[in-house]
Amino acid sequence: MFDTSLRPGRPIPGLGFFPEKPYAKAPRDEGDMTMLDLKLVQKHPELVREALARRASSLDIAEFTALDDRRRELLQESEALKAERNKASGDIAKAKREGGEATELLARMATVSDRIKVLEAELSTIEEAETAWLMSVPNIPHQSVPLGQSEHDNPVLRTWGDIPAFNFEPKEHWELGAALGGLDFERAAKITGSRFAVSLGWAARLERALASFMLDVQTREHGYVEVLPPYIVNSASLTGTSQLPKFADDLFKLAGTDYYLIPTAEVPLTNMHRDETLTEDDLPITYCALTPCFRSEAGSYGKDTKGLIRQHQFHKVELVRFEHPERSWEALDLLTRHAEVILQRLGLPYRVITLCTGDMGFGSAKTYDIEVWLPGQQKFREISSCTNFEDFQARRAGIRFKSKQSKKSALVHTLNGSGLAVGRTLVAVLENYQQADGSLVIPEVLRPYLHGEEHVILPV
RNA sequence: GGAGAGGUAGCGAAGUGGCCGUAACGCGCCCGACUCGAAAUCGGGUUACGGGCUUAUCCCCCGUACGUGGGUUCAAAUCCCACCCUCUCCGCCA
Structure with missing residues (x-):
């Protein structure tokens, strides 16, 4: 079975945020570091500062604590006034019922209410600033994440399969796909623009077969529940998973709407359970879905301009897990293995790397990338990214669970990973299964999905 | 797109300015009594979040929340405005 010897050490309690209720309690850690996540900032600024430094974040913690001190001040004053007003309200009601007057009280309450309005106006300004600050803080990397500046510092964790030796010069997939009449980039550019592709005939069928195969393995063998979700989401959902507010430029937004x-x-x-409190018995919840993915690829001009590697639209089978905080680290290992199985069955050589602190995604506590070997490029290229967000997304999205004993709610841990990126898998199949005569052999596991087809032959 | 109805605890639902939001009533759920055990019945309990206090996730005190956001008022579930969502009917449509 799987090698489960990988066991990262103790997690550091997450630092994160939250759109509507930024001050929720963090889940209990195994140790004694029970605290509000804000208190993590307040009581252990050195821990947070160091974590931010590792991610080259320039955020100023003093700025945050100043805001938070002011927030408490305002909150306490306005709450005291509200308590007074509530009490006076009862007295006024009573006086009126008894036919009396309460002119003096009414006058004082008018002043009190005005003061409350002033306080609350400032309070909401402060909270906005505080939330903005919190929203721009990346997650704290798990302590097992290697330090590094960029993708060049990502250590290889393991490799699988042998790099194939070709007795001819292997072609790149776009060349092969075009020659075999399955990929048409010129017409896609006419229909839409650059970074789009038309797949036709065998290529379209092969991609569909790959997607079906992936879904079957993930649902039947690994127990994920298949979901067919909306491909358009609102900004609250994107905030929950942390694409917003920082990465709006990477998204396609529908004009005149709040939809993306x-x-x-x-x-x-992940947003299936936004603002929900699950029960402990519900966990883990595991979903998979085949969907198109749309990315603006802003800032990647000139990269991978040819072929299917970097498209504005591609299909991906995604795996998402909602886990008990005590089990999320073994779940990350499991999730990664679930993605790897697909490549193993397809006979595609790959390696797994650990993203270093400088290369991790914004919300990630730790990420493994799976990279498949592409003979045409003579390179390993990313085909899956498996991440444990710990409570980072859960805090923003308000995803909790209630434990039976303590009756207290805590944040779940969320994880996700590609299982796999379908378009890139097609690339890998093309490049690894190409033959000297320019034809393509269909991987055995896909043949049942293709009515037994074994080859794609060069058209005469 | 047009017309109408609605959004309050886990669910159903009452409440139309203060005496009702730890929210009536019913269901569910938890504990107890009765029972050999169960059902039925009877009694009790059962929102979340924030601030303060605190070793503390207990207790206690305070605040907030009736789809969302504004407004009127000393006081809003209740009155006014805008928006979102659900349902019914009509039109249109794969």
């Missing part, structure tokens, strides 16, 4: 095309099924799947 999904950049990944992670967004609808």
Whole structure:
């Protein structure tokens, strides 16, 4: 079975946020570091500062604590006034019922109410600033994450399969796909623009077969519940999974609406349980979905301009897990294995790398990337990214669970990973299964999905 | 797109300015009594979040929340405005 010897150490309690209720309690850690996540900032600024430094974040913690001190001040004054007003309200009601007058009280309450309005106006300004600050703080990397500046510092965790030796010069997938009449980039550019592709005939069928195969393995063998979610989501969902507010430029927004095309099924799947309190027995909840993904690819001009590697639209089978905080680290290992199985069955060589602190995603506590070997490029290329967010997304999205004993609610841990990116898998199949005569052999596991087809032959 | 109805605890639902929001009433759920055990019946309990206090996730005190956001008022579930969602009917549509 799987090698489960990988066991990251103790997690650091997450630092995160939350759109509507930014001051929720953090889940209990195994140790004694029970505290509000804000208190993590307040009581252990050195821990947070160090974590931010590791991610090259320039956020100023003093700025935050100043805001928070002011917030408490305002809150306490306005709450005291509200208590007074509530009490006076009862007295006024009583006086009126008894036919009396309460002119003096009414006058004082008018002043009190005005003061409350002033306080609350300032309070909401402060809270806005505080939330903005919190929203821009990346997650704290797990202590097992290697330090590093960029993708060049990501250590290889393991490799699988042998790099194939070709007795001819292997072609790149776009060349092969075009030659075999399955990929048409020129017409896609006419229909839409650059970074789009038309698949036709065998290529379209092969991609559909790959997607079906992936879904079957994940649902039947790994127990994920198949979901067909909306491909369009609102800004609250994107905030929950942390694409917003910081990464709006990477998204396609529908003009005149609050709607966006999904950049990944992670967004609808994770937001399935936004603002819900689950029961402990519900966990883990595991979903998978095949969806198109839409990305603007802003800032990647000139990269991978040819072929299917970097498209504005691609299909992906995504895996999402909602886990008990005590089990999320073994779940990350499991999730990664679930993605790897697909490549193993397809006979595609790959390696797993651990993203270093400088290369991790914004909300990630730890990420493993799976990279498949592409003979045409003579390179390993990312085909899956498996991440444990710990409570980072759960805090923003308000996803809790109630434990039976303590009756207290805590934040769940969320994880996701591609299982796999379908378009890139097609690329890998093309490049790894190409033959000297320019034809393509269909991987055995896909043949049942293709009515037994074994080859794609070069058209005469 | 047009017309109408609605959104209050886990669910159903009452409440139309203060005496009703730890929210009536019913269901569910938890504990107890009765019972050999169960059902039925009877009694009790059962929102979340924030602030303060605190070693503390207990207790206690205070605040907030009736779809969302504004407004009127000393006081809003209740009155006014805008928006969102659900349902019914009509039109249109794959």
